[in-house]
Amino acid sequence: MRLLYTAGDGRLSWTDDLVGDQIPPYAILSHTWGKQEVIFDDLKNLNSLEDIGAKSKAGWDKIRFCAQQTKRDGLDYFWVDTCCIDKSNSQELQEAINSIGWTLQELLAPASVAFYSKEGELLGDKQSLKDTIHEITGIPVEALSGSRLSDFSVDDRFSWAEKRQTTREEDRAYSLLGMFGVHLPLIYGEGEENAFYRLRDAVATKENKGRSRSQEERLGKICSWLSAPDPSTNYHKAHKQRQAETRLWLLQNARFAEWKEGAASRLWLYGIPGCGKTILSSTIIEHLLQHCDDDASMVTAYFYFDFNDTQKQDPELMLRSLLCQLLQRSSTIPKGVDALFSSCDNGQRQPSLRALLEVTSQVMRQFTHAYIVLDALDECTQRQELMDVLETVAGWQLDNVHLLMTSRKERDIESSLESYVKKKALSLCRGT
Secondary structure, eight states: OOOEEEOTTSOEEEOOOOOGGGOOOEEEEOOOOOSSOOOHHHHHTOOOGGGGGGOOOTTHHHHHHHHHHHHHTTOSEEEETTTSSOTTSHHHHHHHHHHSOOHHHHHHSSSOOEEEOTTSOEEEETTTTHHHHHHHHOOOHHHHTTOOGGGSOHHHHHHTTTTOOOSSTTHHHHTTHHHHTOOOOOOTTSOHHHHHHHHHHHHHHHHHHOOOHHHHHHHHHHHHHHTOOOTHHHHHHHHHHOOTTTTHHHHTOHHHHHHHHSTTOEEEEEOOTTSSHHHHHHHHHHHHHHHHTTOTTEEEEEEEOOTTOGGGSOHHHHHHHHHHHHHHHSSSOOHHHHHHHHHTTTTTSOOOHHHHHHHHHHHHTTSSEEEEEEEOGGGOSOHHHHHHHHHHHHHTOOTTEEEEEEEOOOHHHHHHHHHHHTTOEEEOOSOO
């Protein structure tokens, strides 16, 4: 994280990006965003705090107050969300949103919380105002008085955000990430309902796995580093379009049953455009997620190639997405993954495709069954690279890995899959 401080000459500056034990004590400005907030680029042009008076943005008053109050409280550093995050850096933004203190957790986590008016007048602290805070937010007085978050149920903690208002609807869910110690890829535009669905799923996975807080933080950094697209938006979109009983015949098909239970099994489902392959994939994924739900030794990971999304046309991004899903289900961070992250300067450099394949193979071996569903291979723009990746995965001959793919029946795909799919193909040109 990057902190602000006032240098001896009055100049306002940032620290380097600090991690772990490097982070000193610091103050946080928890505030409601206005229309004239100071952003990262604004501070680049600021020479000293004395220049603030000449600035036009109303948000400068907050920065000046926070700098002065930090000094009065005997601290050297402070953090303001609007201007300590470089939002032009997508990886930094992703990691920051997963780790920053949103207002709700800023209220609960620190030992000392003071409330000030817009004019800088002290109104009280968390203890003196606890009854008022409880009345407004619904947060129990015990939580405000220092009780551990783990002392309260998951449903209780979700209820604390019911009155929360955010500018972007997805932030109602994202603002709870720190409350539960989980990490999610940010998908603005997915809608509040889907954001909460993913959050609850991540919380349930963590509750089942019981990873330590340090492991959760490490995993969050690794997933941010992988910068993988989230295919759940495609899944939920297709799932909403599916009519009841649609394509359920496949789940009772003998070939599907054989694929589901067979060793090192592969199945290719092909059909003409518009025959419902993507909707069928959502049916299969839903079935497999339910199948794995009660058994942590099994996992389902999936990916949708999509002509309408450049992030979902790249074989390497597919692999990164699958790896993130596998890691979220894993009880610990596999040594190979941790070592790869460390060897890349803790996320400062990107791994090779070969290295990603190697660690993905290692992670897959941890499960008794790993179901992989890949939809619309024909919508991948790097077709040959994709075929090479799939051939590598098939070449592992892992008995616990079950690979299912859908696409149009195009000659290059058919010829590439022929060597390891053979007769394990099924036409979808039949009744629903």
